[in-house]
Amino acid sequence: MTPAARNEAGGATTAGPSAGQKWRRLLRSFHRDIGYAVAAVTVAYAVSGIAVNHITDWNPNYVIAKERVTFAPLPPSDRDTMAAAVAERVGIEAPIKDAFRQSPTKITVFFEGTTVDADIETGVAIIETSRDRPVFRDLNFLHLNHAKGWWTWIADLYAAGLIVLAVSGLVMIRGRNGFGGRGKWFFALGVAIPLAFVVLRYLG
Amino acid sequence: MRRRLSFAFVCTAVLLLAGSAGLAADGQVFGKGLSGTETVALSALMAAPDEYVGKTIRVEGLVVDVCEKRGCWMELAGDQEFQSIKVKVDDGVIVFPVDLKGKRAVAEGEFTKIVLSAEQQKARMEHEKQEHGNDHAAGEPCEKDAKPGVIYMIKGTGAIVR
Numbered sequence: 001m002t003p004a005a006r007n008e009a010g011g012a013t014t015a016g017p018s019a020g021q022k023w024r025r026l027l028r029s030f031h032r033d034i035g036y037a038v039a040a041v042t043v044a045y046a047v048s049g050i051a052v053n054h055i056t057d058w059n060p061n062y063v064i065a066k067e068r069v070t071f072a073p074l075p076p077s078d079r080d081t082m083a084a085a086v087a088e089r090v091g092i093e094a095p096i097k098d099a100f101r102q103s104p105t106k107i108t109v110f111f112e113g114t115t116v117d118a119d120i121e122t123g124v125a126i127i128e129t130s131r132d133r134p135v136f137r138d139l140n141f142l143h144l145n146h147a148k149g150w151w152t153w154i155a156d157l158y159a160a161g162l163i164v165l166a167v168s169g170l171v172m173i174r175g176r177n178g179f180g181g182r183g184k185w186f187f188a189l190g191v192a193i194p195l196a197f198v199v200l201r202y203l204g
Numbered sequence: 205m206r207r208r209l210s211f212a213f214v215c216t217a218v219l220l221l222a223g224s225a226g227l228a229a230d231g232q233v234f235g236k237g238l239s240g241t242e243t244v245a246l247s248a249l250m251a252a253p254d255e256y257v258g259k260t261i262r263v264e265g266l267v268v269d270v271c272e273k274r275g276c277w278m279e280l281a282g283d284q285e286f287q288s289i290k291v292k293v294d295d296g297v298i299v300f301p302v303d304l305k306g307k308r309a310v311a312e313g314e315f316t317k318i319v320l321s322a323e324q325q326k327a328r329m330e331h332e333k334q335e336h337g338n339d340h341a342a343g344e345p346c347e348k349d350a351k352p353g354v355i356y357m358i359k360g361t362g363a364i365v366r
Contacts, residue, residue: 059273062302079285097306100268100281100288108268110306130272130302146299 031168038161048143051136061137064130074120076104083109086118090125235298236362238312246282253356256315267304275299291360313360322352
């Protein structure tokens with residue numbers, strides 16, 4: 001019996017939600033809960049996205065410091081003697097992990113967290129120290145899927161969640177603020193901007 | 205009680221997932237790891253490189269340099285001094301962290317020969333300068349001296365670092 005029929009029959013029932021209203025209510029619930037679930041990863045991916053977009057201007061993963069030092073030139077000798085002499089001349093007391101000679105006068109000496117690239121003939125050395133860039137290294141690790149394995153599936157699930165958010169966001173509001181109202185213009189803007197870059201790619 | 209169980213479940217899941225990341229008993233595994241290919245000494249490779257072009261080979265050595273920004277290559281020094289070879293991997297497929305420098309690695313992939321024109325050589329030198337900054341020790345070749353040449357590298361498919 002429809003609500004109208006019930007009214008005609010003298011029933012006291014009020015009109016329940018229509019199928020469309022039920023569907024929208026369900027969609028809003030989905031949209032809200034998926035939104036909670038993906039919020040953290042969305043922020044993480046967005047921050048990492050900005051960081052790696054500017055990779056030509058900075059190193060988003062590491063803080064690498066390079067210091068140029070000069071020292072009194074050294075005579076060429078065997079690798080281990082050269083490595084020890086360079087370490088002493090540049091003032092590094094940490095144990096030498098390993099060393100590599102690129103040529104009879106150029107040597108790279110490896111310490112824990114530090115690398116010294118030295119030219120014993122000219123007496124010029126570059127002392128390089130590197131450390132993880134806090135927070136960004138971890139965010140990039142997730143965003144660029146360096147984790148691989150299980151994270152690939154979790155990231156796929158997350159992407160599917162974003163698709164659900166996007167589509168449900170388009171249709172869950174009715175009226176003048178919905179897709180049929182002003183929404184379609186914002187949507188069109190969101191399509192037009194990336195589309196323009198794709199078109200320019202083919203024209204240029 | 206339920207809250208504690210939920211917390212324990214989340215902790216267990218995080219630990220299991222973290223444990224599944226690429227750490228093998230014999231070292232840190234990158235990409236597909238290693239197959240059964242025989243190891244070729246870098247000195248033998250450099251003595252007759254054209255014999256190995258197109259073949260899948262494995263080399264072992266000291267990691268002397270790593271791509272600082274993308275981790276898309278590492279350079280391995282071999283069994284003899286003054287010799288090294290670049291192991292180039294597809295961007296994002298394998299990522300070598302910079303802290304591999306000074307560690308021992310075994311890498312595998314296709315041995316590749318690339319013939320470069322003077323222009324390409326210049327572009328390559330400029331790119332390398334950009335990657336390293338202008339801070340290399342004196343005596344590095346300059347872009348204006350770029351000449352046509354041949355470079356050999358390994359298109360890496362996997363590696364293990366110890």
